[in-house]
Amino acid sequence: MLGFAQVSQSKEVRNFISRARDLSSKHIEIFRTILTDNNLPSPSSWESEVTNSTIAPFSDKLMLFHTQLLVNYAIGYYGASLAGSYRRDLAAKVTQVIGEDLLLVEDGVNLMIDHGWLEQVPQADDREELVKK
Secondary structure, eight states: OHHHHHHOSOHHHHHHHHHHHHHHHHHHHHHHHHHHHTTOOOOOOOGGGOOOOOSOSSOHHHHHHHHHHHHHHHHHHHHHHHHHOOOHHHHHHHHHHHHHHHHHHHHHHHHHHHTTSOSSOOOOOOHHHHHHO
16 A cells, blocks of 8 residues: 555545555554564564555556455455454454444545546345336
């Protein structure tokens, strides 16, 4: 996300990706603290691998889509961890971060709609209307 933010052409997309990066950093710190407090090792960051390039290798549309996809994956992983954990303290933290990620995803979908990259969020069939036909 750091690399995407530094090469994005659109200010709105750049701001969204930066928000996603900041939120993920916050979540990483929450769980890193829990690991450290329990005398467990925490994984290192890959941010040192990001180059200083400002030339976008991908379109803003693709980078926004991938950022959205990463946040959606995180929500899925958090949900799986919530289902498999017996610790109340972890459940509370996971529930918190899922809520924050869902708000971010909503903003990303609205940004995609505003740019014409997503025409409409997929809808469920209106079963009542189908019955009337």
